[in-house]
Structure formats: C-alpha cells, structure tokens
Amino acid sequence: MNGRLLAAVPLAGAIVLAAPEIAFAHGLVGREDLPIPKVVFAYAATAALVASFIALAVLWPRPRLEDRDERRVALLPRILDPLCGAIGVAIFALLVYAGFAGSQTATNNITPTFVFVIFWVGLAVASALFGDIFKAFNPWRAIARAFAAVATTVSRKELPAPMPYPAALGRWPAVAGILAFVWVELIDSARADPSHLAVLMLAYAAVQLVGMSLYGIEPWNRNGDAFAVYFGLFARISPLHWKGGAVSWRAPLSGLTTLDAPPGTVALMCAMIGSTSFDGFSAGETWGTLAPRMTDSLRDLGFAQSGALEVTFTIGLLVVVAVITGCYRLGVRGMRDATGIEMSTDALAARFAHTLVPIALAYVVAHYFSLLAFQGQAIGYLSSDPLGSGANIFGTAIATIDYSWVSATAIWYVQVAALLIGHIAGLVLAHDRALITFKDGPTATRSQYWMLVVMISFTSLGLWLLSSAS
Amino acid sequence: MAAPPLAHAGHWIVNLLYLAPVVLIVTMLAVSSHRDKRAEAAEKAAARAPDEPDSQ
Numbered sequence: 001m002n003g004r005l006l007a008a009v010p011l012a013g014a015i016v017l018a019a020p021e022i023a024f025a026h027g028l029v030g031r032e033d034l035p036i037p038k039v040v041f042a043y044a045a046t047a048a049l050v051a052s053f054i055a056l057a058v059l060w061p062r063p064r065l066e067d068r069d070e071r072r073v074a075l076l077p078r079i080l081d082p083l084c085g086a087i088g089v090a091i092f093a094l095l096v097y098a099g100f101a102g103s104q105t106a107t108n109n110i111t112p113t114f115v116f117v118i119f120w121v122g123l124a125v126a127s128a129l130f131g132d133i134f135k136a137f138n139p140w141r142a143i144a145r146a147f148a149a150v151a152t153t154v155s156r157k158e159l160p161a162p163m164p165y166p167a168a169l170g171r172w173p174a175v176a177g178i179l180a181f182v183w184v185e186l187i188d189s190a191r192a193d194p195s196h197l198a199v200l201m202l203a204y205a206a207v208q209l210v211g212m213s214l215y216g217i218e219p220w221n222r223n224g225d226a227f228a229v230y231f232g233l234f235a236r237i238s239p240l241h242w243k244g245g246a247v248s249w250r251a252p253l254s255g256l257t258t259l260d261a262p263p264g265t266v267a268l269m270c271a272m273i274g275s276t277s278f279d280g281f282s283a284g285e286t287w288g289t290l291a292p293r294m295t296d297s298l299r300d301l302g303f304a305q306s307g308a309l310e311v312t313f314t315i316g317l318l319v320v321v322a323v324i325t326g327c328y329r330l331g332v333r334g335m336r337d338a339t340g341i342e343m344s345t346d347a348l349a350a351r352f353a354h355t356l357v358p359i360a361l362a363y364v365v366a367h368y369f370s371l372l373a374f375q376g377q378a379i380g381y382l383s384s385d386p387l388g389s390g391a392n393i394f395g396t397a398i399a400t401i402d403y404s405w406v407s408a409t410a411i412w413y414v415q416v417a418a419l420l421i422g423h424i425a426g427l428v429l430a431h432d433r434a435l436i437t438f439k440d441g442p443t444a445t446r447s448q449y450w451m452l453v454v455m456i457s458f459t460s461l462g463l464w465l466l467s468s469a470s
Numbered sequence: 471m472a473a474p475p476l477a478h479a480g481h482w483i484v485n486l487l488y489l490a491p492v493v494l495i496v497t498m499l500a501v502s503s504h505r506d507k508r509a510e511a512a513e514k515a516a517a518r519a520p521d522e523p524d525s526q
Binding site: 039042043046050286338449450452453456457460461463464467468 | 484485487488489490491492495496499503
C-alpha cells in the first residue's frame with residue numbers, strides 16, 4: 001500500500017471519530033449484494049436518460065408545465081399559521097436550551113440529530129412531498145410577524161415601511177447561509193458540540209431578524225433566509241401549494257417554472273449540489289489520498305492540525321462547488337452555441353436554473369437516505385430524553401435504532417432511483433423551458449443536447465461518489 | 471518510496487469507468503456537430519455554384 005494512503009487511514013479514522021454524525025451517515029449498513037457491478041448502474045442510468053431525452057423530443061412537442069393552473073382543494077383555518085409558527089418557535093427554543101443545558105455528548109442530545117438529520121434532510125424530503133411546510137413553522141418569521149403585530153397594535157399605526165430589497169443582493173445571502181451551514185456540518189471541528197450548535201442557531205436567528213427588520217419579512221424570506229429559500233425551492237417540486245390561507249393542487253414540478261432567478265440563484269443551486277457532492281467525495285479514497293498531502297503542506301506552513309484540516313476541507317468544498325458550477329455553465333454555453341440564441345450565458349443559466357432543483361434533491365436523498373433511515377430513528381428516544389439527562393417524557397427513552405429494517409442493497413437501489421428520477425425530472429423541466437425559449441421544436445431539442453451531457457455528468461458523478469464512499 | 475501510478479491502476483481505472491458515458495456522449499455530439507457544420511458548408515457552396523460564371 002502507498003505510504004501516503006497508509007497515512008490517510010488513521011487521519012480518516014480521526015475525522016470520523018471526531019464527527020459521530022459522519023459515522024452514522026456512512027457506516028453500520030453492511031455490504032450490498034448486487035447482481036452487477038456498480039459501474040453498470042451508471043451505464044444503465046445513462047441509457048435511461050438518453051431514452052428519456054428521445055421520448056421528450058418525440059412525445060412532448062408543446063410546453064406542459066409552464067403557466068399551469070392550480071386547483072384550490074381546501075381553505076385553511078386562520079389560526080393554523082400562528083399555531084404552526086408558535087410550534088416552530090417552541091421547537092427552536094427547546095433545541096437551543098438542550099444545546100446549552102443538555103449532555104454535551106452529541107448522540108445523547110437532541111440538538112445535533114434534529115438539526116443535521118430531521119431538519120436538514122428530513123424537512124427537505126418532506127418539503128418536496130408536502131410543499132412549503134417550513135414557511136409555516138419558520139421560527140424567525142413567526143417571531144418577526146408576532147413582533148410586527150404587537151408593535152402595530154401598541155403604537156396604533158402602521159410600522160414604517162422597510163427598505164426595498166436590493167436587486168443586486170439577490171439570493172447571495174442565501175448562498176452564504178447554505179455554505180456556512182454546510183461548512184459547520186462537514187468541516188467545523190466543533191460541529192458535534194451541542195452548545196456550539198446552540199450558539200450558531202442564535203447567531204443565525206439574530207441575522208434573520210435583522211434582515212427582516214431592514215427589508216421586510218417576506219422579501220427577506222424569499223431571498224435572504226438560507227433555509228427558507230432552500231426548503232422553498234424543494235417545495236416547488238410538490239403538487240401541494242400553500243398560499244393565502246388555502247392549499248391548492250398543481251402538476252408536480254410545475255411550481256418550479258414560476259421560480260424567479262435573481263442574482264445568486266444559479267450559485268445557490270450549484271452550492272446545494274456541490275456541498276452534497278463534497279460530502280460524498282470526502283468519504284472516498286481519492287480525497288483520502290489528497291487530503292493528508294494538503295494537510296501536511298498546511299502544517300508545514302505553520303497551521304495547527306485542526307486548522308490545517310479545516311482549511312483543507314474548505315478548499316475541497318469550494319473546489320467541488322466550482323466544478324459543479326463549471327459543468328453547468330459549460331452545458332449552458334453549449335446550449336447557446338448550438339442554437340445561436342442572442343442571450344448571454346449568465347441570462348441563459350438563470351433561465352434554466354430551476355432544472356437543477358430536482359437534481360439537488362436527488363443528491364440529498366441519494367446521499368443522506370441511510371442517515372435519515374437510521375439516525376432519524378434516534379429522534380424516538382431523543383424526544384423522550386432531549387437533554388440526555390435520563391428523562392422519559394413519552395416513554396420512548398429506551399427505544400433503539402433498528403439497523404436491519406432496510407438492507408444495504410435496498411439503500412443502493414433507493415440511491416440509484418433517486419438520482420435517476422431527479423435527473424429525468426431535470427431533463428423534463430429543461431425540455432419544457434426550451435420549448436418556450438427557442439423558436440421551434442427542433443431547435444429546442446438541439447439546445448438540450450448539452451443539458452443532456454450535464455445530466456449524464458451529474459448522474460455519473462453521483463453514482464461514482466456513492467460507490468466510492470467508504 | 472511512492473509506488474508508480476500503474477501499480478494502483480486497478481483503483482483509478484475503475485473510477486474512470488464512470489466517466490465513460492460522459493466521454494461517449496460528448497464525442498457523439500462533437501462528431502455530429504462537426505458533420506452538421508460540414509453539411510451546412512457544402513449546402514452553402516452548392517447554393518453559390520449556379521451564380522459562378524461558366525468557364526467553357
């Protein structure tokens with residue numbers, strides 16, 4: 001074995017031991033029993049994408065998702081919004097309190113599991129299925145709305161109008177928020193420390209309250225609140241649309257066609273896909289070989305071990321996000337050159353940005369399914385004993401995690417299916433958008449050759465990351 | 471002493487296999503694009519031909 005690779009083994013072990021949640025994500029699920037080599041799944045997925053592309057060109061001659069009508073299915077009671085907001089604030093307060101007052105062992109405290117598993121992964125999946133649930137439970141939005149309502153009542157006059165949200169700022173605050181969260185999740189050496197998480201939660205809430213007070217609650221939530229934007233994007237996949245005190249039914253994916261794309265939107269999508277990709281990449285052999293070399297070089301420059309590791313992983317994260325961005329922009333550039341459309345690459349990239357949302361969700365499901373399936377069960381005992389103090393509030397404190405309910409083979413099939421469905425959904429959205437962007441069907445189809453390459457690249461990348469994760 | 475890359479060819483060749491579909495599709499697109507351009511150029515040349523004066 002290569003000497004550097006030998007050195008990488010204890011380093012990788014140290015990283016995993018320092019971050020229990022990573023061990024949950026990639027371990028304890030056994031080995032798959034597959035009838036064919038994993039790489040063949042990449043070939044089969046490519047064949048399925050090419051077949052889908054041809055089927056779209058032949059059977060989908062007119063836009064079907066753009067400007068689709070919604071059908072109202074139910075009115076919601078007025079009390080629901082403030083009630084959900086109050087529940088969101090209560091959960092937020094509990095998590096912060098548990099972070100400070102509870103056990104500082106990550107697995108015994110509800111805060112890390114809730115934040116990294118239930119919130120980050122579970123809510124993303126739930127949003128894609130049931131719509132924008134987070135908007136109702138968003139604790140920062142609820143606090144701001146309650147404050148505005150009380151201030152209006154007490155002062156008996158309208159509050160001063162907020163400043164207009166700067167157009168140039170776009171979704172860049174959300175990009176910064178997502179990258180910061182991912183940095184904490186994947187790189188921060190104190191990420192498993194509940195009190196550290198609680199401090200960060202309070203800091204994030206403070207930033208959101210300042211943002212809402214400056215620019216208004218809804219404009220800030222649409223653009224600046226990283227989690228509101230993140231879950232809101234996935235919610236557009238859902239056939240359920242919660243708006244204006246009613247819930248409406250719409251064609252799945254059609255909500256994405258109305259997505260506006262202010263500055264930072266493409267970067268946000270690429271950050272979402274890139275950060276998940278880096279999580280997979282950092283668990284593989286290639287990174288296990290590269291990282292120790294970079295860390296050693298940084299230590300030679302005077303960095304401490306933990307600092308060198310954080311810088312190494314930060315560079316890795318940014319490089320992977322840049323690679324994803326470059327791949328998408330190459331596809332868009334190819335689209336522009338193939339059609340001769342008089343539109344800048346930036347404008348065309350923004351116009352097709354919504355096609356990346358199902359891919360981002362596919363990456364989340366594929367990469368974190370086992371985490372949700374196994375570590376998600378921990379919420380059973382953690383809800384009874386959130387502080388790790390020996391309490392048994394709901395009588396479930398002795399519940400354990402069942403690692404046998406889904407096999408490693410089943411997980412692999414779920415991962416492949418998620419990637420394939422997500423990328424086919426991306427192709428469908430891109431084809432639909434091309435039909436209203438380009439002058440005729442053949443040009444629209446020709447424009448999508450390079451988007452097909454992007455989809456195949458992301459699918460192959462996703463399967464490679466999953467297959468090489470140790 | 472570091473082992474030469476070929477000693478671990480099995481590791482990275484397996485990784486490269488995941489790149490094969492992308493390379494295949496890009497090659498097909500590049501060839502197709504090149505043929506289209508040649509056909510377009512031939513069409514333009516054919517369209518210009520009747521306007522040229524007859525040398526005989």
